[in-house]
Amino acid sequence: MPVSLLRVALPAPLPKLFDYLPPAGFAAPDCLPGMRVKVPFGRASKIAVVVRLIEDSEVPAARLRAAEELLDARPLLSEMDLDFLQWAAGYYHHPVGEVVSAALPLRLRKRAQALPLAETLYRVVLPTEDALATVSRAPRQRAVLQALLDAPGRSLGDALLRTLCDDPGGPVRQLREKGVIESIQAEPAPQPFVAVESEHVLNEQQQRAVAEVGKSLGTFGAFLLQGVTGSGKTEVYLQLAHKVLQQDRSVMILVPEISLTPQLQQRFAERLGGAVSVLHSGMGEAERERAWQRVRLGLCRVVLGTRSLVLNPVADLGLIVVDEEHDTSFKQQEGFRYSARDLAIVRAQRANCPVLLGSATPSLESLRNVEAGRYAHLQLTERAGGARPPRIDLLDIRDQPLQSGLAGPMLQALARTIEAGEQAMVFLNRRGFAPVLACYSCGWVSDCPRCDAHQTLHRASNLLWCHHCGSQRRAPQACPECGEQDLHPLGQGTEQVENFLAERFPGVPLIRVDRDATSRKGSLDKLLAQVHASEAALLVGTQMLAKGHHFPRVTLVGVMDADGGLFSADFRATERMAQLLMQVAGRAGRGDRPGRVLIQTRYPDHPLLQTLVQQGYDAFAQAALAERSEAEFPPFSYQALLRAEANKPELPRDFLQQVADWVQSIPGAEVELWGPVPAPMARRIGRFRAHLLIQSQGREQLHPVLGHLQQYLAESKAARKVRWSLDVDPVDTY
Ligand code: ADP
Ligand code: ZN
Ligand code: ZN
Secondary structure (H helix, E strand, C coil), X not given: CCCCEEEEECCCCCXXXXXXXXXXXXXXXXXXXXXXXXXXXXXXXXXXXXXXXXXXXXXXXXXXXECCEECCCCCCCCHHHHHHHHHHHHHHCCCHHXXXXXXXXXXXXXXXXXXXXXXXXXXXXCCHHHHHHCCCCCHHHHHHXXXXXXXXXXXXXXXXXXXXXXXXXXXXXXXXXXXXEEEEEECCCCCCXXXXXXXXXXXXXXXXXXXXXXXXXXXXXXXXXXXXXXXXXXXXXXXXXXXXXXXXXXXXXXXXXXXXXXXXXXXHHHHHCCCEEEECCCCCHHHHHHHHXXXXXXXXXXXXXXXXXXXXXXXXXXXXXXXXXXXXXXXXXXXXXXXXXXXXXXXXXXXXXXXXXXXXXXXXXXXXXXXXXXXXXXXXCCCHHHCCCCEXXXXXXXXXXXXXXXXXXXXXXXXXXXHCXXXXXXXXXCCCCECEEEECCCCCECECCCCCCECEEECCCCEEECCCCCCEEECCCCCCCCXXXXXXXXXXXXXXXXXXXXXXXXXXXXXXECCCCCCCCCHHHHHHHHHHHCCCEEEEECHHHHCCCCXXXXXXXXXXXXXXXXXXXXXXXXXXXXXXXXXXXXXXXXXXXXXXXXXXXXXXXXHHHHHHHHHCHHHHHHHHHHHHHHHCCXXXXXXXXXXXXXXXXXXXXXXXXXXXXXXXXXXXCCCEEXXXXXXXXXXXXXXXXXXXXXXXXXXXXXXXXXXXXXXXXXXXXXXHHCEEEEEECCCCCC
């Protein structure tokens, strides 16, 4: 039988594909997999993606409806993309239509018409001498003109010109008015890449990393590149990207946070001749669609982005890099809860290309994969350029008087650093002024009315603010319970430490880096520029400080509180603490001066903390892995977490109990169930939350059960009374 029907993926919360007749005037073979069609769905229309052409449907012929419109002339997703996305939907037990839809830019999910791909091209029409003569007194026009003159064919597309020159709109207009350049609409051409040779000679370990991964180009291979901050990992990425570009293939680089991409993008663009695209949520929709298209078509060969990039189509994928692979932001925590790092491995397998996971502090999962022989281990143990690793000391603060959370020896160390004309960084993972406001007379504390959490005091804005649900109220002048005038902020946040240090070290440039201080666009860059321009300076901040930025003059890093991670209910907390401490430590002494790290703790004898400080991250990781193995926690077992919430506490509990009973009745199911139990934050935004943990020795045992469960949930009546979600390989139970 010839194919006559379309099987499509459409964004609906149902774990299946849907069948349609082709639109009027088209035969099924006109609609290729990967093209979008508009289809009737219920009483509305939806934009769907053709996944397969089929001969026959289980839907009775009389009930089959026809698609309304074919939206694309060519497929937007390749068969390989579609296979990969369906695999991902299957693995995470998430509705396939929502997964396929996540691979498209927002604009193409909502709007029929794709933007035209043709772009404006600027070309110099005068002879070089004459052209230059017209701009002798106009430096900005001269810069634009020079960029055009330097480009092949003396012309550049609009997008590339924008990455090479700041704000070229005005100069372009003036040059056109003078008849120096013309603009033409052209089909986009591949962005040329002109690699600039590295100014560095790679050290032996870097060379080995480049050679090993380089050998694997064209075949799948997974590599863990472990190197402390500043050991030259990015340099390795650059050299490999260069090789891939020479083969006319594309490179995908996944990074945890978008605030990191400008620096990285610039570094890649400088070295690889501008042929670098970035995809992130901060872009306008049209701009994002164009970048997505350029990458999909191979017009741009290097693409940088955060986790969702792993789902996007990329032409001729030749290498995937996951930078800071241990970072939890690679796990999407709502909706389609995928791990971009884990999907990158599968994606590389299907594209037959290597995948390179880079980190100073690899996740225990990845280290376990090295141990099991699944990943090759590449190490950079020396800091590139010869900078020495920092010295790390624990500062016992039991019995120490603290001022705004800082012990005497810490303050002395800060003072000495400043006197030496160097910079110091104080690190505290709590923003705001104080985590709680309390009344000593009656015991009132600033609880969030909607969550099992406190509202944090923000003194600059005089607000009590819940960091979980965002609820805010004015900080009261007097106790709302007993009227006591004297309310006490308990504990410290970055705002308080900043105030305290400003008084203690008057005249020293002091900069706070946290989400409050940097929420305005561009303000982080300004703050960073200030630091780079100063000699002595103090930085105070949250983990935002710990990520990626170079502060070559920082020689002291003070960590105010390392203890939170030591005694948490979450078995991953110690791993996170260790990673964070090492990242923070990596900020010290990057220039020619050695660095020092001082960690305040009340548990200086804690074995994991001791191991970390005295023997380093690898020893810590070995000890932590041994603990995990003993307790049969991941990566020595596999988990899925079914979460549920509702406005009454018994609803999620009853629902999960019903699921638990049902799972237990599946014959031959080899899973263990833990719960249902209340979530660590049992009430959030006014809703009661609970979860059920499903654990197994292997994926082969776990996933069949999850497959049944997905079906059960789609049909269960009880499931409709709660809001539930299924999280495969959860990274926290929060
Ligand atoms: P990482 O990504 O591991 O933090 P980078 O690649 O950013 O490390 O390198 C840190 C610094 O060392 C950068 O300024 C980089 O230019 C420099 N660098 C990298 N490799 C070398 C090398 N082989 N010789 C000298 N300097 C190097
Ligand atoms: Zn009171
Ligand atoms: Zn709240």
